Amino acid sequence: MKRIFLFLVIFTLFAIGFAAAENLKPNRAFEGAPPTIPHSVEGMDDCLICHKEGVGKAVKTPHPERVNCDQCHIAQ
């Protein structure tokens, strides 16, 4: 019984560790590279609805004049 408990604790710690590592992964190939898109793009034709002014948690685009986002930003 004790062993099962120990196993569960270790397993949980591993799971949390992996989840944290996944979150820390950079979404840029290098400093200054266009970040990949961390969300689904299905049905989103107008990226600027959110990214022009930074609606909600959306990151404000530093370059609203570049219209064809998918030319540089890749969905993951």
Ligand code: HEC
């Ligand atoms: C409904 C609002 C909304 C729309 C529409 C939208 N996004 Fe986003 N976007 C967000 C939010 C919120 C985030 C913040 C992070 C997240 O989702 O994890 C984000 C994050 C991003 C990032 C990452 C920025 C960074 O610095 O890491 C990129 C790149 C991006 N979006 C590109 C796009 C592109 C390209 C489109 C159009 C196909 C688009 N987004 C449409 C809300 C939106």
Ligand code: HEC
């Ligand atoms: C010509 C290539 C190109 C196009 C087209 C483009 N981007 Fe970008 N984008 C970049 C690059 C390069 C960066 C990284 C800039 C930096 O880190 O200084 C970037 C960064 C971003 C960021 C992150 C800003 C931050 O501070 O983290 C967002 C959000 C974004 N772009 C959204 C968009 C949206 C929305 C569109 C379409 C309306 C778009 N981009 C079109 C090249 C492009």
